[in-house]
Amino acid sequence: MAKPRATRRPAADKPALTRERVIAAALAEIDERGADAFNLRNLAERLGVYPTAVYWHVPNKNAILAEVVATVFRDVAPRRRSGEDWRDYLRKLFQRYRASMRRHPNVAPLVGAHLVGNLRIDFDFVEGVLGALADADLAGARLVAGYNAVVAALIGFVVQEFSPIPATEAQEWQSAVQQRLLTVDPQTHPVLAANLPLLANQAFVLRWQNGSEAPLDASYRSFIEQVIAGIEHLRAQG
Numbered sequence: 001m002a003k004p005r006a007t008r009r010p011a012a013d014k015p016a017l018t019r020e021r022v023i024a025a026a027l028a029e030i031d032e033r034g035a036d037a038f039n040l041r042n043l044a045e046r047l048g049v050y051p052t053a054v055y056w057h058v059p060n061k062n063a064i065l066a067e068v069v070a071t072v073f074r075d076v077a078p079r080r081r082s083g084e085d086w087r088d089y090l091r092k093l094f095q096r097y098r099a100s101m102r103r104h105p106n107v108a109p110l111v112g113a114h115l116v117g118n119l120r121i122d123f124d125f126v127e128g129v130l131g132a133l134a135d136a137d138l139a140g141a142r143l144v145a146g147y148n149a150v151v152a153a154l155i156g157f158v159v160q161e162f163s164p165i166p167a168t169e170a171q172e173w174q175s176a177v178q179q180r181l182l183t184v185d186p187q188t189h190p191v192l193a194a195n196l197p198l199l200a201n202q203a204f205v206l207r208w209q210n211g212s213e214a215p216l217d218a219s220y221r222s223f224i225e226q227v228i229a230g231i232e233h234l235r236a237q238g
Contacts, residue, residue, distance in 0.1 A: 139238075161211035
């Protein structure tokens with residue numbers, strides 16, 4: 001007996017298309033395909049709608065990317081507690097940001113290289129950083145300098161750590177990087193050669209895996225303390 005033909009689900013059974021569904025699907029697309037491969041055609045296909053339907057909820061691709069960045073940033077800023085030391089607040093901020101990007105590593109380049117994300121990032125994040133630095137007695141130009149240093153440090157390390165490896169011929173590329181490291185000449189680059197066992201795949205420029213497969217946990221903890229030490233130095237100048 002022939003099986004009955006599958007019938008298309010009635011439109012009434014489909015979940016309503018909302019702004020929240022569009023952004024969630026966009027984040028899932030970027031998680032799977034990467035930011036460079038993201039396009040509205042694939043997004044609409046994932047949602048089961050025509051591309052024009054997406055525009056009823058989000059006006060353009062840049063707006064979608066901005067919302068994706070805002071989603072990843074949503075829980076990054078810790079709630080500031082009365083009397084909390086500014087150093088502890090910054091430590092938590094750095095760790096929470098990296099944890100969020102570790103869940104969505106393909107979003108990291110959007111934060112570091114696309115200003116469109118500025119459109120939707122919650123001011124709670126900005127206020128949290130500024131409040132911590134104000135508690136460190138930074139004001140005026142030193143507050144601006146400290147804020148820029150914290151944000152650049154926060155984003156820069158993580159963008160480097162989670163940079164995507166080539167989407168095609170990844171194994172060949174990884175093998176080529178490893179083979180290149182074997183050619184380091186101790187006469188020409190003595191410090192690199194002596195420390196290569198420690199640096200290989202655990203140091204920027206010398207890696208063939210990103211932070212999703214080879215996280216730089218110890219380096220990141222040290223990095224946070226170096227940033228805090230820099231703020232301490234800026235504070236002392238006042």
